[in-house]
Amino acid sequence: MGTLHSSALPINPSGLGVNADLTPDVTQDSSQPAASAGCNCYLSNHTLVSRIDAAIKDPDRTGLDRIFQALQDASLHVSSYLACARCNGGCPRLINLAVLHQRQVSLLCSMAKNPAAYLGGAASEGLRFALGAYRLPDEDDLDHKRIALLGAARRIDALVTSFDDRVRSHQDAEMVGEPGIEMTEAARLNLRWLLDVARNLKSRLKVILSILENANWTTAGT
Numbered sequence: 001m002g003t004l005h006s007s008a009l010p011i012n013p014s015g016l017g018v019n020a021d022l023t024p025d026v027t028q029d030s031s032q033p034a035a036s037a038g039c040n041c042y043l044s045n046h047t048l049v050s051r052i053d054a055a056i057k058d059p060d061r062t063g064l065d066r067i068f069q070a071l072q073d074a075s076l077h078v079s080s081y082l083a084c085a086r087c088n089g090g091c092p093r094l095i096n097l098a099v100l101h102q103r104q105v106s107l108l109c110s111m112a113k114n115p116a117a118y119l120g121g122a123a124s125e126g127l128r129f130a131l132g133a134y135r136l137p138d139e140d141d142l143d144h145k146r147i148a149l150l151g152a153a154r155r156i157d158a159l160v161t162s163f164d165d166r167v168r169s170h171q172d173a174e175m176v177g178e179p180g181i182e183m184t185e186a187a188r189l190n191l192r193w194l195l196d197v198a199r200n201l202k203s204r205l206k207v208i209l210s211i212l213e214n215a216n217w218t219t220a221g222t
């Protein structure tokens with residue numbers, strides 16, 4: 001457990017299956033470039049996906065501090081990406097964000113299922129919450145890590161809810177369209193994929209949050 005595979009697998013909306021990622025098997029609308037000129041949004045998105053992937057694939061070599069930092073950076077990136085005037089605000093941006101949100105949720109999922117690998121891995125050994133020179137007792141320290149992760153999961157849940165709203169607004173705009181111009185097959189496929197991703201992520205987050213809300217999570221499986 002705790003490892004993820006990148007192959008395309010069916011959606012598993014009812015559980016925590018770490019293999020439930022959807023891959024963006026969609027057709028890019030050729031009129032809308034995936035990357036924008038003049039800003040770093042696409043590159044930042046790609047870099048964050050790689051950082052989060054590294055934590056999923058090799059928890060032993062990724063300390064909890066770096067995981068929290070990557071999740072925080074991802075949240076900040078989403079805000080600036082959505083505010084970027086240079087980026088195309090349509091489907092390409094939503095697809096890039098979908099890929100990032102998938103990785104965020106996959107990491108949470110992997111951590112929720114296998115706390116020992118992330119809390120007790122080599123890279124996280126010796127990492128403790130501190131207040132000046134004060135160190136928490138071990139048991140409290142573990143619970144603070146759970147609470148910190150729960151906070152990160154709730155922030156990601158809010159991002160995914162907002163993503164879902166954006167996809168639906170985009171769908172409404174596409175449906176209205178320009179008079180006399182029908183929605184292309186590519187646009188239809190992209191929208192269907194985005195709606196599936198949003199639904200899948202929301203459902204997985206619900207399970208993840210319920211696991212992390214359990215005070216005994218840190219000792220699960222040990």
Ligand SMILES: [Zn+2]
Pocket residue numbers: 036039040041042081084085086087
């Ligand atoms: Zn941009």
